[in-house]
Amino acid sequence: MKIVMVGSGYVGLVSGACFADFGHDVVCVDKQESKIEALNRGEIPIFEPGLSELVRSNAAAGRLSFTTDLAGPVAQADAVFIAVGTPSRRGDGFADLTYVYAAAREIAQSLDGYTVIVTKSTVPVGTGDEVERIVRELRPDAAFSVASNPEFLREGAAIEDFKRPDRIVIGAEDERAREVMADIYRPLYLNSAPILNTSRRTAELTKYAANAFLATKITFINEMADLCEQVGANVQDVARGMGLDNRIGGKFLHAGPGYGGSCFPKDTLALIKTAQDHGTPARIVETVAAVNEQRKRAMGRKVVAACGGSVRGKTIAVLGLTFKPNTDDMRDAPSLAIVTALLDGGARIRAFDPEGMQQAKAALPGEVVYCTDAYDCVTEADAAVIVTEWNIFRALDLDRVKQLMKSAVLVDLRNVYRAEQVRAKGFQYTDVGRGI
């Protein structure tokens, strides 16, 4: 199959490389010339394990190419995926569809022969209808269908998620589009990934419902963690005890500083907006979003409490800045709210992240001092805070850390250590939801 990916950001690049690896002919298009030039030199603009190798090998095999020219490849394509950004719109939180509709208009100009236009970006219910209307208006003669094929991959595990998905959701309104989509995903049938054929609107909503539900699970366990701290219970055991019930499932029940990233915060807001607009408010999701927002800053207060009630004039070492490990993504990362709360309280911040420092410098206030590694970061600190559970923070030489710090105070917002082990080394240790 000949496939075009419009938008070579996270989803476009990962999906494009994986489709090429299935054996399809893929052209990734992006307006940003510098990005395309870099990709053509084999440089990958994002950090994602395994992606460089996948891009390089498929480009070398001639199945994957990058260009700023949309018209030529679209004319040849069997399917054109729209994988551009859908950020939250300033002011109302609704998904900003400017880029999606601009892509639809550009694609329309170049259609030649039957083509399936597929939205892969996370788009609100009804976006497919609008894309169809835009294309039909510009090209009444063209043979095309519009389908929805939401992506469920996680940053840091994107290639594995793409190649071994729990399910593939395809929302189409006609049989011809469904057949093209089935051909595209045929290689995955070997992994017996279930394919769910639905209407276009159902597929669009499924993506939001899935993300909102996962965000709800996290927020639920975070509230249980707070309760555990008050009643002297252990949230990890509570989560295990809940999760072993197959109806609940153990995943996404890790208590922490609140969810962040480019998806959950934005998608919950967009779903809330859509539900309000249709007169059926999603009250649970509204609460989840509000509770999560407050939680991030509350984690700053947790650090203040661990420091005896004030951080004024104290040095806090922040270990981990990205919203989760194995990514350089700082979007809506809990570290942003935590660092800001600590600075507001008069602290000095030293920070280290294995991959996210460059992005962090653009996102965090200028007074943050960036360090070369975890040990440099904790040197002379009054307290250290693990904000992101990178593997290197799971295996710190705690004796060395204690020696380097001014006072041995460790706040572990990801529960990576066992309390007894750290306290035995002489640390004052605070975790999340594992009451004594």
Ligand code: UGA
């Ligand atoms: C999420 C979904 O997991 C993907 O299925 C979806 O495709 C993607 O959004 C998207 O819409 O594109 P992602 O944002 O990459 O993926 O990251 P997650 O692994 O889901 O983590 C999101 C946040 O939740 C992180 O801040 C993480 O630390 C937090 N989290 C996750 C917890 O606090 N506890 C958990 O148990 C799990």
